[in-house]
Amino acid sequence: MKKKLVGLLMVTTLVASLVGCGKKAETPSTDNGKTEATEAPKATETPAKAEDVTLKVWAPENQIKDGTMDSMTKSFQALHPEWNITFTIETQGEDTAKDEILKDVGAAGDVFFFANDQLNELVKAGAIARLGGSTEEMVKTTMAESVVNTVTVDNAIYAIPFTHNTFFMYYDKSLLNDNDIKSIEGIMAKETPSNVYNFYFESAGGWKLGAWYYGAGLSIYGDSQTDFAAGANWNNATGVAVTNYLIDLIKNPKTAFDGEISLSELAGDHRIGAWFDGSWNYKLYKDALGDDLGLAVIPTFNPDGNDYQLKSFYGSKAIGVNSHAANPAVAVAFAAYLGSEEMQLQRFEETGQVPTNLKAGESAAVQADEVAKVIVEEANVASVMQPTSSEFSSRYWANAGGIATEIRSGA
Template sequence: MRRKCLGGILAAMLACTTLAGCSQTTQNASGGETLSTENEATETETAQDDGKVSLTVWAEQANFPLLQEMIDSFEQKYAGQADFDIQLVESADADTKDNLLADVHNGADVFPLPDDQLSSMVAAGALAPVPNADEVKKANSEDSVAAASINDVLYAYPMTADNGYFLYYDKRCLSDTDVQTMDGLLAAAQAQGKKVTMDWSSGWYLYAFFGNTGMDFGVNDDGVTNHCNWNTTDGNIKGVDVEAALLSIASNPAFLNCVDTDFVAGVQNGTVAAGVSGVWNAADIKQVWGDDYGAVKLPTYTCAGQQVQMSSFTGYKMMGVNAYSEHKEWALKLADWFTNEQNQMLRLQERDQGPSNINAAASDQVKNVPAIQAVMDQAQYGKLQRVGNSYWDAMSAFGEQMATGNTNGADPQEVMDTLVDGITQSTVK
């Protein structure tokens, strides 16, 4: 759910458009075509020489080397069965839904997506169902399969079970005790002239301060609008209490509101001692902090005179296939290859990304990756992300306001009322 980053995708997609005229047409037993109208790929179809097979794969730049390694092994496995031209095109995982639905016919053939984008893409008819669903379901965790399914139909291949967030910290600067509470974390960082970062422009991260307060939030049965009482004036913790806590944190000189890329840059230049992020940054953090890289669940924070455990959104990532791919059978095989046990282990080894595959998740190597252990520890305090669209802009505006450390004289209750009105509005942007 990191912030969106578009750049040159249209031109790259046009350059990689599949060349259907170079393919041979496969005939079924009755002489009819069985090409792109079928959802299921059979070994008989793909065992023949399909001629030129051009596929575009969307991915984040940081994952290019890993995916290219998987593409190379895929082409080796199916050598002689087709003339492959598989191209990687940069696209943020958070942008997959918007990019694909903007022009599905010219979209990538294979792409990663977070689980919260699945329902919209299925509703739009953009995803090809998984043909070997039984096999994939047996290989992956029950929760990851559920996250990739709509009405018991599997629409994507589970890939990771670690799409949450937690706290990274530099053990040279912070002790195990310091990172247990936000107060201790900020005090220790300030004493050393260091920063603690978190992205308050994102409702994905900012949910952490509301999730374990006892207040109510979620998507309605229509799957579009939200219910929310974060402006409540009743209960042990009220909406204005969370607001006050956020303003207090933002006013601390050690706190820095910044996006994910700036957190990593701060680690690299030595100004940041800790930050809230996810496993996708584990390799970069480890490269800088080495054996001093620590990762733990989120801390507690002071709210209404008590310590409240910070919550999180949990989630899964998966590989989807464009229902309009001109080489859909091969695209399905490639997505399956990207997410098999072997390549989930490779993803763990090279990018410290937690597997959804049951065998890979049970490996000793998982236990030795602090980031994966941290996201697993945090998951008990998390909630699967299921929200309506109006949540995001409302939370972004609120978070940016909180990050300034003051409300310019605005009435605290009115601030919370404005937030809830935005979250629960019926108009979908």
């Protein structure tokens, strides 16, 4: 009873923090004179002497470790003999890019990869360049409107989406069958050996936690996600049922909990039935499980006598340009190149990240890919657009991240 009370109190705290005062309209800062970048220059004829320029790139490990970024820098340089570019490539995860950039915008990458939910705060801080010209046109004409919306603030485009950002379900076919994975109840009811966990629970700082509440029809800031006076309704009867369901699930001995045991090791040993993750770790699990690896849309769950479809946050991962970039024309050109059809296909082939570029998505390789298929299906039937307002970001993440941990610890 005490554990359930703690979980309910944590959700109540989150709800209280999201009750808001009205939100004033935010406009992008232009004080530094570099907030708006325009056009990604095309390759030009070789000048008498190439201009020496430097470019710092912040990219995630999965873009660096297998040589993808190195290959792309070299092919870009070959297209632009008018510049003699000295690249500095530094590892920086998309999930924390905004936090690191805002520590010192001038010292951050000239070009950086980030998750789109960070965009509003980057714009508000004047840390990201507005894109225009042919780069803006490329984004608008080569991607679906829903994808374009993930990098748009007040009708202005600030980044180039390069892959979808959501999660889906992986499962071990040697432990679970197609019928088992239709629901969390089916997954947990499956009889498995004593050293096997049926489900791996990961809150991901609240990113995956929201799926349970949004799936049950609950919301934060209303259906529009911008009704700030509405706050959150997670503490109504349905929300309480969801929280109690999560308490029971997290405390179930057949549930493995993130941070206590390695998911990759469990998968490699055939000791985990199902788990939620994104496309970026597909190769890791495929190498571990081979043909035993299954993919599916996240399942339903039943917290109050009703079946609800879990709904993941949907967004994009994107490439932005620092508003303080020393060589903005080069930075915009390189960002546009990284987000181009050709580079999205190369990234897909090398890292498995599904392209947002529509033409790239029509390629035979992408059409035949099981990850691409499940992401498209999830986007259509089991997702909700991830809120990006600074009001949401400043209040939700700070409070939601600790709910699952507090439930697990029983504090």
